[in-house]
Amino acid sequence: MHKSNAFIHHVRGSAVLMVSIILLIAVTLIIIITARVGALDQQISGNEFRHKEAFANAEAGLEQAASYLSANPSLHQGDADDGWASCTGLTAEFPCTIVGAQMVFATVTSSAITSSSVNALAAMPDADAYLVKTPFGTVAVGQGVSDDGTGAAMAQVTFSQANLLLTSDELPPLMVPSGDLSGNFNVVPNPNGGGPGIPVSVWAKDTLDTTGSNWKTCDHGEFKDATDICMDTKGDGVTGDDWQGCSCDIERSNSTDVTADIVLYSDADFPNSPFAYVFGGEDDISAADVVTLKAEIKARAQATGLVLANCTNLVSEFANLTTSALVWVEGNCLINSNITVGSRNKPMILVVEGEIRVNAGAETWGILVGLDDFVLNGGPVIHGSAISDIESDLTNGTYSQVYDESVLANLREEGINTEMTKMQYSWRDFTP
Incomplete structure (x- = not known):
């Protein structure tokens, strides 16, 4: 045991x-x-x-x-x-x-x-x-x-x-979907707007009313102040005389004799958005793609150019801009009388979401793109192109629209346009 x-x-x-x-x-x-x-x-x-x-x-x-x-x-x-x-x-x-x-x-x-x-x-x-x-x-x-x-x-x-831009050789001085050509204004055409040696003053739809008042177009050599050819004798936006005394001497087109420099398209052939056309969009671009393109161009302005609420300080703000020519205005833009915006050597690409209004005596150098109402009062001078994205009667008044090859060439400068x-x-x- x-x-x-x-x-x-x-x-x-x-x-x-x-x-x-x-x-x-x-x-x-x-x-x-x-x-x-x-x-x-x-x-x-x-x-x-x-x-x-x-x-x-x-x-x-x-x-x-x-x-x-x-x-x-x-x-x-x-x-x-x-x-x-x-x-x-x-x-x-x-x-x-x-x-x-x-x-x-x-x-x-x-x-x-x-x-x-x-x-x-x-x-x-x-x-x-x-x-x-x-x-x-x-x-x-x-x-x-x-x-x-x-x-x-x-x-x-x-x-x-x-x-950034379509080549300037393909931009007319004046592009508007429709409206009235009225007032005593002058347009100096793009001499090669329709191809080498084919001048173009206006692109619009064939619904444009061309019978108003006493407007006229003329070649550069016929745009004069008395006997002086204005392209040869007037200022460049920095120095020299203003352009207020210039007008067409021998006319290419007028309200009673519309010739080939006034190019009118059917609704189907005219670009859906002049704004999009300027910035390289397709002629038949959709409304949704236009919205996208506007956002892209505005973003470019934000990144390298200017985005302003209005044009109160446009002259001074643009004078300090060195990296771009692009200015986007979110509201209305009033360019007051007797001021100069830009110059031949420093032109501007101005896009305005609201109303753009240019008053008498003002001079602008570059491309003005209005997304809303475009109003020209009195006798301003626009050196370059005026583009309206909507139907507009922007040609009321006695203003001058002058195609300037040097202005558009400077906008093609690599540091600005690319x-x-x-x-x-x-x-x-x-x-x-």
Whole structure:
């Protein structure tokens, strides 16, 4: 009996010992696994941190490259004289590894890219900024590393060059859907508005009433102040005499003799929106797309031009604008008598959401686009084009509408009429 009890106690002791050993092994394994998981988590967290750090630096480099391109849009032409170097023989060198890379804006020596020309302007720690020319556009590239140098990342966006305006050769001095040509006004036509040597004074629908009062059109050489040809003798918006004494001498068209320079279209052939036509929209653009285009043009004005509530300070605000010619007015625009807005060398693209009213004695240089009522009182002079998006009788009065090739040519200047735009879906954070 006593031996049986001793045996039972012995077995129980062995079981306890075995369980203790198993538990000890399990705890040890758990500690080891936990330590390894903790170390792995630390590695993952460290890798994520270094990647985020490197990616933030890459995005900083990308932003620097994009900003540099925006400030120097002529680089989009890929002229070697501007500092572009060929990627020939450098296809294994970043960023010439980018698909389609033809040139890189960088210093290249001994078949190696030694430094980015963008970096040379303003170097950033742990980031490089590059520009790469491809057949698809200009690629802004940012390359970044983490502070310890073990993490790396890149980001890129492709930019293309877009024109703000339709070519001025295709703009008439006066474009209005319909209304009345009334008043004693003068229009000097675009001499090539209908093609080389084919002058155009007015584009409108064939419902335009041309029988009002004593309006007339004439060529540049016949727009005179007494015997002086005004284009040769009057001021440019900064210096020289005003244009108030100028009028048509020998007429091309008038209220009783409408000739080919007054171009009238059927409703189906006239652009749905003159505003959209000016800014490159399709002739048959839908109403919804017009709304979208207006938002885009306003956003461009917000980004590089001016967005004003009204025209109270238009002259001074525009005088200080150097990055663009585009001014968007959200309300009404009153251009008072005897003031000059813009000049031949610094013309304006003015878009007005509300009523635009130009009073007697005022001179404007550029393109005026009215989205609502367009009113010309007395005898203002508009050098460029007047575009009304809605039916209007804007020609009431004794004003002069003068097509000035230099004004429109200056609006085609690359720094004014072009901008770099991101190509949709071109952003990526890897090298394909």
